[in-house]
Amino acid sequence: xxxxxxxxxxxxxxxxxxxxxxxxxxxxxxxxxxxxxxxxxxxxxxxxxxxxxxxxxxxxxxxxxxxxxxxxxxxxxxxxxxxxxxxxxxxxxxxxxxxxxxxxxxxxxxxxxxxxxxxxxxxxxxxxxxxxxxxxxxxxxxxxxxxxxxxxxxxxxxxxxxxxxxxxxxxxxxxxxxxxxxxxxxxxxxxxxxxxxxxxxxxxxxxxxxxxxxxxxxxxxxxxxxxxxxxxxxxxxxxxxxxxxxxxxxxxxxxxxxxxxxxxxxxxxxxxxxxxxxxxxxxxxxxxxxxxxxxxxxxxxxx
Amino acid sequence: xxxxxxxxxxxxxxxxxxxxxxxxxxxxxxxxxxxxxxxxxxxxxxxxxxxxxxxxxxxxxxxxxxxxxxxxxxxxxxxxxxxxxxxxxxxxxxxxxxxxxxxxxxxxxxxxxxxxxxxxxxxxxxxxxxxxxxxxxxxxxxxxxxxxxxxxxxxxxxxxxxxxxxxxxxxxxxxxxxxxxxxxxxxxxxxxxxxxxxxxxxxxxxxxxxxxxxxxxxxxxxxxxxxxxxxxxxxxxxxxxxxxxxxxxxxxxxxxxxxxxxxxxxxxxxxxxxxxxxxxxxxxxxxxxxxxxxxxxxxxxxxxxxxxxxxxx
Numbered sequence: 001x002x003x004x005x006x007x008x009x010x011x012x013x014x015x016x017x018x019x020x021x022x023x024x025x026x027x028x029x030x031x032x033x034x035x036x037x038x039x040x041x042x043x044x045x046x047x048x049x050x051x052x053x054x055x056x057x058x059x060x061x062x063x064x065x066x067x068x069x070x071x072x073x074x075x076x077x078x079x080x081x082x083x084x085x086x087x088x089x090x091x092x093x094x095x096x097x098x099x100x101x102x103x104x105x106x107x108x109x110x111x112x113x114x115x116x117x118x119x120x121x122x123x124x125x126x127x128x129x130x131x132x133x134x135x136x137x138x139x140x141x142x143x144x145x146x147x148x149x150x151x152x153x154x155x156x157x158x159x160x161x162x163x164x165x166x167x168x169x170x171x172x173x174x175x176x177x178x179x180x181x182x183x184x185x186x187x188x189x190x191x192x193x194x195x196x197x198x199x200x201x202x203x204x205x206x207x208x209x210x211x212x213x214x215x216x217x218x219x220x221x222x223x224x225x226x227x228x229x230x231x232x233x234x235x236x237x238x239x240x241x242x243x244x245x246x247x248x249x250x251x252x253x254x255x256x257x258x259x260x261x262x263x264x265x266x267x268x269x270x271x272x273x274x275x276x277x278x279x280x281x282x283x284x285x286x287x288x289x290x291x292x293x294x295x296x297x298x299x300x301x302x303x
Numbered sequence: 304x305x306x307x308x309x310x311x312x313x314x315x316x317x318x319x320x321x322x323x324x325x326x327x328x329x330x331x332x333x334x335x336x337x338x339x340x341x342x343x344x345x346x347x348x349x350x351x352x353x354x355x356x357x358x359x360x361x362x363x364x365x366x367x368x369x370x371x372x373x374x375x376x377x378x379x380x381x382x383x384x385x386x387x388x389x390x391x392x393x394x395x396x397x398x399x400x401x402x403x404x405x406x407x408x409x410x411x412x413x414x415x416x417x418x419x420x421x422x423x424x425x426x427x428x429x430x431x432x433x434x435x436x437x438x439x440x441x442x443x444x445x446x447x448x449x450x451x452x453x454x455x456x457x458x459x460x461x462x463x464x465x466x467x468x469x470x471x472x473x474x475x476x477x478x479x480x481x482x483x484x485x486x487x488x489x490x491x492x493x494x495x496x497x498x499x500x501x502x503x504x505x506x507x508x509x510x511x512x513x514x515x516x517x518x519x520x521x522x523x524x525x526x527x528x529x530x531x532x533x534x535x536x537x538x539x540x541x542x543x544x545x546x547x548x549x550x551x552x553x554x555x556x557x558x559x560x561x562x563x564x565x566x567x568x569x570x571x572x573x574x575x576x577x578x579x580x581x582x583x584x585x586x587x588x589x590x591x592x593x594x595x596x597x598x599x600x601x602x603x604x605x606x607x608x609x610x611x612x613x614x615x616x
Contacts, residue, residue: 039437137317137318137321138321138325140318140321141318141321141322141324141325141593142325143551144318144322144551144593144596144597145322145325145326145589145592145593145596146551146552146554146555146558146592146593146596147551147555148555148558148559149554149555149558149573149588149589149592149593150329150589152558152573152577152585152589153326153329153585153586153589154329155577156576156577156580156582156585157329157330157582229443229444233446236446237446237447237448237555237559240448240559240562241558241559241562241574241577242574242577242578243574243577256448256449263452263455263456264460264467267452267456267460270448270449270452271449271452271453271456274445274446274448274449274452274453275449277446277449278444278445278446278449281443281444281445281446282440282441282444282445285440285443285444286440289440
């Protein structure tokens, strides 16, 4: 394997097959090569910067993002206040910096939870044939409800808190993960190595975990990045519509939602957090596309 | 064909039933008493008891579902707690702006995205292709309300070409109507254009590797003929599929766009219902949108035979 060159397409193709070659080494090589283009590098830099801002928000010239200052309402940006102030005199830069935390938590949380739950449900649907029908019809039903509406409905009955919003943005993402995992399990369950493992009397949990789950890792990684991006957008949209994170918490969606009334006077109230949100989502999407091209999990779809 | 359509129609029934179960479960199994949630803050105990009785919440859960489902079958989506108006009537009142927005966006998207996708496939790897793909990633990443406000800022506030917000019904005159709905449609279409351009490009590139493309070229067919007559024609099925699936994006987008542009459609109705905690309206609209989505995808499935005569049912 160490002799393999990037041009050795046949070996690459063989390694792409589930269980063929030494997929881990090849995958890493492909990822490293895929990441060498300039858009990907730029995306990594932007993402690192956003994570840095979120982690070290208190040290970056910010004040308390909830601090009201009636004497300094609606100040223009790039004056005494870097990004201006909002209608309550709160510092917009501070709110944007702290808001990065909410967006990243929402994206990461939804990605991790939906991938984990989707993996479990997908393996069950793919292996136990009798459960396949009911599970997949449920997933079809969830997918038939447009994501934003499902999230709105969930938040409106449970009341807005960070946890309920996280749950509400995660649930619409689960069916796509389930479909992906189930498809993968169905395609490997007939493979000779699975039959061999079965014949050797491998216990079912071990069989699933060791022989079936690894084939889902590559597509799930890519799907995870798309969930990350889409969940950040959903969170911002929910907050923007007034059905998201409680308004007293600084999140990008909340800043934009409160800025709607003052858009003519201070477009920055919407455009600054909008810029941060778009750049973050863009970077995650570029990384996801690069990962997909490197790993080529054909089953991953954006929709 | 008729047999297929009826079979396909029957196959949507389980999905629709499951949608109803999911929507019902969201209300019924959420933490807290649905009657208290529906009554809202500051409701009197009498009001809560009244709601519990009118909704039949004192009945067993399964019975409740069948009562509710039976009303659904009769076209009863529930009644607004705020206005006391049936949800179906509210939908009828608010349908025109949303439908106009969605249809115009769809038309605009197809007119722009398919040529873009074909061009990108034709110039695969070249500058034009990378520009289209770059736009596509951007379209996925910039949320519709940011696009909307950017358009308002540039074309309505700075240039003064359009009204900032609002909606003019079609009956007031087509051009007036069109003038006011252009910006919202443009904002809403970015995501959809990104999606359709991408799938068009991928599908056309895939078809371009087929033997019959080589045959078409070798018989002397020009590049336009190959691209449109053979490649796009054969790429139509995956494109149609994604157009159908993308309706979910379009519906979500309508909800947001209407809020940005202050359009009194179904999306605004949802948001008003959320703010007023008018739960039957949220529930009814969620069901309505899901049914629309399922129905459109059914139509798309049936349209496959038109795009690809090899598909026989």
